[in-house]
Amino acid sequence: MAYVIAAPCVDQNDQSCVAVCPVDCITADPDVDRKFYIDPDVCIDCGACANACPNQAILRTDQLPSEWADYAWVDAAWYRDAAAARSVVNRLVAGAA
């Protein structure tokens, strides 16, 4: 059960989570990505990122509200096909607008 970075992170580029993650499982390409991504295969569920996020964007997978549920797929997908994940983020943002 990993943590997930959801909609409030989009276009914020805060990176507090990156600084505190003990296992460096959060990353992104700030020049391209609109949010950061947690690698669920590496996340150890410590919650340090959630506590550090000033935007309350990070939640456990089982605590995601339904409108943000797809960000779990997005985070996992980014580490396999970043372009696909970015495309879905854009669609999610557009759909929520």
Add this chain to the structure above:
Amino acid sequence: MTLARLPVERPLPRPGPSRGVTMNATVLAIDEVSSSIRRFRVRPDDGVPPFVSGQYFALGVRAEGRLLQRPYSTASAPDQRDTLDFLVRRVPGGALTTRLWALAVGTRVHLGRPKGLFSLDPADRRAHLFVATGTGIAPFVSMVATLATRTDRPGIVVVHGAARPAELAYAETLRGVPGARYVPAVSRREEADRSGWTGPVGRVGSVLRASWPDLALDPLGTVAYLCGNPGMIAGVRGLLEDIGLPVAAIRSEEYWSVPSS
């Protein structure tokens, strides 16, 4: 709210190439502290990176195609250039510690970057009180070693609690620091009796309370560092506040139990 067509039922893309997680360190020594605690000495390929006493590193192994890692505070001081020591308590059935217990000397492991804000302030001239349970002593071994090199060394008191005497890791090291006061405590009476333990018996909070008059610490001139289980930290924090330490003078780091460690 209307959402765009979503990918929830879509399988994840196939895994891409490795993200470059490397086995960048070698296990040099494994010492059995007790039946459930081991000390791992690790040598990073590129030398020990700069860090501050109290910080932790992620220690990991490759397992079933993925990197399995957990953060551990190092007991080594920053002036140690070649190796880092870590205290690890085995978690029954734990994914990582089970694998660490199977490691042989010479095994390649992953070592992350130093992280963490629970670190020593080198400019702090107050007396330093360290209170730990179990493997929570590790960051304090590093901190005490760093303080011991200062010419204007402040007062140092270390209170370490463990369930049994064998788990008092680094006891000889801490007992031998000039000018430092070391107070070891064993919490389980039967373990103390069985091993002939003659030191304090009880939880660190009660031992600290009983020892306080002899420690000669000025509540307004002391900084306290607490590390270990959350229950101990809550209890000792309350005790120190009652004694008169300012809230801001009490720093802590909880050793939480990560599922399947």
